[in-house]
Amino acid sequence: MKGGYAHNGFNPPRPVEQALRRGWSGRCPACCEGGLFRIWMLVHDECSHCSETLQHARISNVVPVVAVPLAFLPAAFFGAILDFVRGLPLLFVVVVSEVVAVAAAIYVLPRAKGLLVGLA
Ligand SMILES: [Zn+2]
Numbered sequence: 001m002k003g004g005y006a007h008n009g010f011n012p013p014r015p016v017e018q019a020l021r022r023g024w025s026g027r028c029p030a031c032c033e034g035g036l037f038r039i040w041m042l043v044h045d046e047c048s049h050c051s052e053t054l055q056h057a058r059i060s061n062v063v064p065v066v067a068v069p070l071a072f073l074p075a076a077f078f079g080a081i082l083d084f085v086r087g088l089p090l091l092f093v094v095v096v097s098e099v100v101a102v103a104a105a106i107y108v109l110p111r112a113k114g115l116l117v118g119l120a
Helices: 016-024 064-083 090-120
Strands: 037-039
Touching: 016 064, 064 090
Parallel strands: none
Antiparallel strands: none
């Protein structure tokens, strides 16, 4: 990477930060007009607006590696903060922490995949 651009065959080179932001928001990393996902985490074959190929990246195995730190570390931090509150039953702390962890994973997983599609 040189000057904030990924030299990965795109012509013109794609600004990395912009592509990551667009991928995180679920938009096409090239034009930001077309949607990235068909269903929750299924990526379109190509952008409906600019025909950018979106299926060229093999990222399915990497998504959890990115999503786990982004989702579960804040959830674990929330659980630790909740544990410091005196008088709360342990079962309540565990159940609330798990609900927050699952909600964070549901929120972060498609965004992490979009981030990686933007990076690829
Ligand atoms: Zn596009």
